[in-house]
Amino acid sequence: MPLLNDLLTAENLIDAMTEAGYAISIADATQVDMPLIYVNQVFCEITGYALDEVRGKNCRFLHGMDTESSAVEKMRNAIQNKQSCQVTLTNYTKNSQAYKVQLSLTPVFDEKDRLRLYVGFHQDVTQLEQLEYSLKSKKKELEIISSSINDGLLVKNSKGEVLEANPASQEILGLSLSELVDKPLLDPSWKTIHRDGSDYPSEEHPSTKVLKTGQPVYKQEMGVYKPDNSISWIQINSLPLKNEGLQSAAVISTFTDVTSLRNTENKLQKTNRLLQEKSDKLNTLSRSFEQAQKIASVGHWILEWPSKKLIWSDEVFRILGELPQSFQITYKTFLSFVPLDERQALMDEFSQSIQERREYTFKHRILRKNGETRFMLERGFHDFDEKGQIKRSVGTINDVTEQHKKDFQIASYVELINRQLIMSRTDLTGKIVEVSDFFCEISGYRREELIGQCHNIVRHPEMTTEVFSDLWTIIKRTETWEGELKNLRKDGSYYWIETRISPEYDHLGNHIGYVSISIDITAQKSLEEIAIRDEMTGLYNRRFYNQNIHQEIRRAKRQGLWLCFMMLDADNFKKYNDTYGHQAGDEVLKTLAMVLKKVFRRAGDYCFRLGGEEFAVLFEVEHQKDGEIMAEEVCKAIYDQAIEHSGNAPWMRLTVSIGVMLMDPLNNYVEEEIYKYADEALYRAKDAGRNRVMMVEEHLPELF
Template sequence: MIRRDGVVLDVSVDCYFTYDTNGEINKAYGTTYNLGKQKEKEKELRDAKEKSIKLLNKQNVLLSLFDKGESVLFQWKNDKHLTIEYVSSNIEELLPGNVATFNSGFVPYDSFIYKDDKKRVFKEIELARKEKKDAFNHEPYRIITEKNEIKWVVANTVSQKDLDGKITHFIGSVTDITEKNISEKKIVHYLRLIDEHIVTTTTDINGVITDTSSAFCQLFGYTKEELLGKIYSILIPKNMEGAVYKCLWKTIKENKIYTGELKNIKKDGSIFWINSKILPLVNDENTRTGYLAIGHDITDKKMVEKLSITDDLTKLYNRRHFNNFFEKEISRAKREKKCIVFMMLDVDKFKLYNDTYGHQKGDEILKKIGNVLKGFTNRGGDYAFRLGGEEFGIILSLDDKEKIKEHAQRLVEKIESLHLEHKTNTVSKYITISVGVVFKKHDSHLSVKELYKRADTALYRAKANGRNQVAFD
């Protein structure tokens, strides 16, 4: 039907007729109904039906995903036992049993919650009820199967509410994390073992301590709080050889791994040794962000080593160490183009001293001379040795011949100034020494044996010239 304004309408018409005496229609009556609104309702019903079918399909897809996934889908009644109304078909992987039995509406979920965790789980549920939460998560808890197997699970839950906002059901996914939990516990256990037994520390690129292990703190005698934010250099002795320290920093600044034996100092001031491996730490852009040091205490090892290279009486290095060290020192001098300085000294008329005062007194003299030599070689690169009997050796890191002469002469004077009585000494009434010095440039190509022989010759000349003096090769 077309309305006067031109709008086309869908209508329904009911007609009634009257007839004359001859049986012919003489009048017609009709009722017209506008069908537009009815058509709209029918369309709304069709759309709603299609939407419901789509939602149902989506729900079936989601349910099928749960059926195949690791998480089990649950629907529980909001009652005191959390009665199960629905579970996805993969329930048997979590709780062995018949799916139909779980979906019967008579199985209480709380019967599966481990007794020690039940109070906590229901406390979380009660809080959700009280606050009418739309969703909440449980902290991991344990469930127990009919075979008394304990499993760790984590649950994510949403609330279903009625028109009054009251929670009627809970829907949630429950995931078995037993293996993950075991793995995490193992990792925590291993990390604790590492923390307690492995000496580790991390610093930023400037050497500021950012973390330490418990073993590190125990070894150094500090608490972690005392170390964090401090420069690592507080743990390094002030007399640590500069060459070692420079080599360390040069290596790690080139993003290389440094390995070496390093001196350290404890909070109480005692010195000990660590075999250290220091690794640069880099970010994803390969930019250095700090350093990780791993080590272990080798103090006992170093003490044994020191005993093997130390003279028992004077505590200077012994002849064995001298033989090994002198060869390396010559190689180092050639490599670094440094001069080689070796002094050999001998106590004047020492046999007569022992004959006069006894060997015990003679040992005391050697100890006192050893103490002087320790002070005389306290710079980095200077070393003192007891070569045997009353004979000593010194290796110096000096390149100036005049300074070497002055140095050697001061040593001679220092020994005599101790005023250690020696009645049978022909050059003084005190203990004196004679010194032979060999001074060669790095390109001299002399062997250890040749250098030793030249120093010995110089020492013989010092004695022949009257003792208590220095002679050069």
């Protein structure tokens, strides 16, 4: 029982790894094909196979068409050399679902150094890779918005490494994008400090707190050393970007350069300390300082603890929405402007900062008497005497309402693009690299079904190759293409979009792809379609013929094709109505339309009902003779319907007469005369006995 003994010896290890979420497989290395002799429950849950289904099989039964050959080769070499190895590869579950697994293979030898077993530790990393991919895909979405704002913006992954930085952040931090990207918070060159000059530990960084707690952090201030050893003071807001499991997968931080504000506050502190010694300069300094506060929307206050006297600048009155010196200043009065649900938290923070002898920063709302809500950033510090008794508290109040609105707008814009616009981004070859949620919703495809595909996946067969050829010609010149496209949903239905496709550039100005922004115009196109369709047959009407004949002639000439205009008329149709009734006559007209649709089903074929029993078709042929062949096919197809018509001797069934005009791509034609010549050929067909095709003689059409 040597193999069983080996398994029992490893029992504790297997239990521990199972608890840690690892799938475990054990193969018998003494047999040629190294069959599996044991797998744990986690292995079965990941693969969908039961133990009895895998016992005796080699692990390669999990491989599929996308399994990485390099990983397989690495495992094969390790096994041949009786060595350990670690690979990441794609396996397939019992229901053929691909998943990504990180596999560690370890050989087990007996006391005589003979290879007995191979133990595999499998960790499913599918979700992790999907999260990382989703995060990177969002980077470009943010670039469009972030490049337009003056505040800095950083996106960091779950490890705290910078993924993206907008131009403003690069300017504020004095670092280029290449110097910022992939730089973790623990990087020794990333030196940050508190307002008192002490180091700012990475665990206290707003991004770290957000990733740890999943909660946003607002208005944190720190000093950041730039490469020239100068310090930029920034005020940070950090928000979590959560995955589908509502776990923090990344964090987005916006920050404002408050270096000038920080300097102003330093001057304020210095001024307050010198007030007692330089009272003769008080008025001048006070007026200058009040003006600075008004410009910066920053008010200051001083609380003298021995006397319990509180004073604050006129700007505090203005921030509260009151006239300067319009009421008696007390702490209780100030608290009356703070909403009840935030009041206690502010009082607790103030008291705790005194107990801990530290500065404090607190963001809260105030409610003005006129009902307006404003957002405040309150900061303060405390002075203590030599006995440790508090002497005074000094602080500032900053109206940050506009910044709060900016933060909200950024989040709203991202959401708007994602949910309200049909947006896609492609590389230079047209492969889709990102789509908005609304693109997925209107097309019926999941995001993973669209990524990596061309837009042909939603191309409607009625859209001609010429449209897309013109589109690519324009955008390859790095110009913008605008137009309307008919697209095909996954379920086979269609929708219309009005779209604008523009070139996309990276931060260095390199052309990297294209961005398409579209709106849904299906309802509008449906109304237009009603206006150009015959209600009974569904064919195009005379109005649509008049609108399109010019562009169809031009298109046929550009492509060097013959354009054929065919008119047909049901023979003795009045007698049919008189004999069988108008309702039966309507059914005949529908049948004629059905035959035309069946014969002419290419994207560039147009069938019309011109009026009464008169129909027409506009189509292209490569050779002149093909036009007459198609007309004869229509004539025969209608004859073969074998619709009884006793008034149409000698055939006694429904027939049609057809007139055909072929237009040489090398000639120009008077458009208004095309209809006339085809109509004359039609009536020559009737005069010649009906149930036949007559061509317009080549010398008849008027050329110009």
